[in-house]
């Protein structure tokens with residue numbers, strides 16, 4: 477079992493290169509299963525969720541070769557259409573294999589996905605949407621059995637909410653369906669654009685990705701391509717929050733600033749200076765942060781729910797009171813009790829959290845409760861005086877590649893200790 481030990485109170489300063497986006501890499505890895513030629517993905521982050529996707533692809537019969545941040549997938553010999561429970565449970569994104577499996581194999585058997593516990597995370601919209609495309613689905617005894625008779629058929633799907641995973645699943649299922657599929661109220665996240673970009677490079681006909689109406693004209697089959705994964709906007713926001721919480725200065729490189737834009741207002745309100753380049757973001761924090769009046773999480777291009785916990789860690793040391801409203805997930809404040817161990821002053825009432833900034837945090841022992849909540853604890857520990865220990869870091873490893881190395885390069889005293 478590994479823990480992170482962090483000697484906090486050091487001002488972070490320096491440069492960090494942002495890795496490829498986890499939430500792009502995962503659906504794109506699932507999409508490679510649909511292809512009929514080799515695919516090469518560049519800028520793939522070294523994360524346990526990426527390892528889990530590779531395990532699924534291999535289980536399905538794909539050949540996968542990984543070299544550094546490049547992954548080569550040869551799906552031509554894939555033969556399996558079942559994903560066992562232990563692989564499904566490793567992450568939430570395993571559910572997007574369903575769309576790819578039913579489209580390519582004509583049948584699929586999977587169980588329910590795992591992933592961070594953020595309150596109820598049903599898959600009802602995924603199921604209903606695939607049914608609209610003609611999939612016959614039977615949910616029984618904890619497994620989802622899916623089959624089709626003939627090709628799936630394009631349809632118009634009106635999503636009641638712009639679910640990211642559901643939008644991805646519809647795209648994967650409909651890309652080789654007969655006719656045209658239209659998704660209304662589709663998710664607009666950059667990761668959806670990346671998935672569509674990858675599929676179009678393989679011969680798909682998808683338009684409107686990034687807008688709330690996406691049109692998919694089914695094609696007979698997909699080829700392959702070489703594709704570079706976009707940079708991780710949440711990793712970028714996390715390093716910005718870490719630097720800000722320590723009064724530091726950080727230059728993010730290899731980043732796509734447009735995608736990080738929804739968090740800029742909060743840093744500026746906190747008193748940070750931002751200099752935005754073509755693929756860089758420079759953040760310069762004041763010695764003491766100001767409060768941010770309100771952080772309300774929203775779907776893209778609103779403030780991302782995935783940046784809520786890291787920003788909350790930062791707000792614990794600001795001057796004044798910051799209010800958070802979490803609108804996407806029902807229970808995404810599990811990090812709050814752990815942040816309070818560092819001396820943070822936070823009250824939660826349903827979807828609202830009120831953070832009363834304190835002069836300083838003290839070192840503590842805490843347990844990561846989920847991926848972004850874990851990152852929030854790292855930030856609190858970096859800002860706190862003394863040596864902190866953070867356990868349960870398998871959550872953090874799901875979404876932050878080379879975290880210790882990158883933070884060390886910024887001057888943090890952080891190390892991973894195996895017990």
Ligand code: EPZ
Pocket residue numbers: 498499502568569592596597598599600601602603637638639640641642663781782804805806847848875
């Ligand atoms: C994606 O999860 C991300 N995961 C999450 O990132 C992110 O927090 C989330 O989108 C929102 O931006 C990946 O991309 C792998 P949703 P996803 O479907 O697709 C409800 C991180 O930290 N819903 O947009 O699961 C759901 O319960 C992670 O990197 C249904 O009710 O999110 C939630 O309240 C965590 N029925 C809301 O929609 C469904 O069938 C948004 O979920 C599907 C979703």
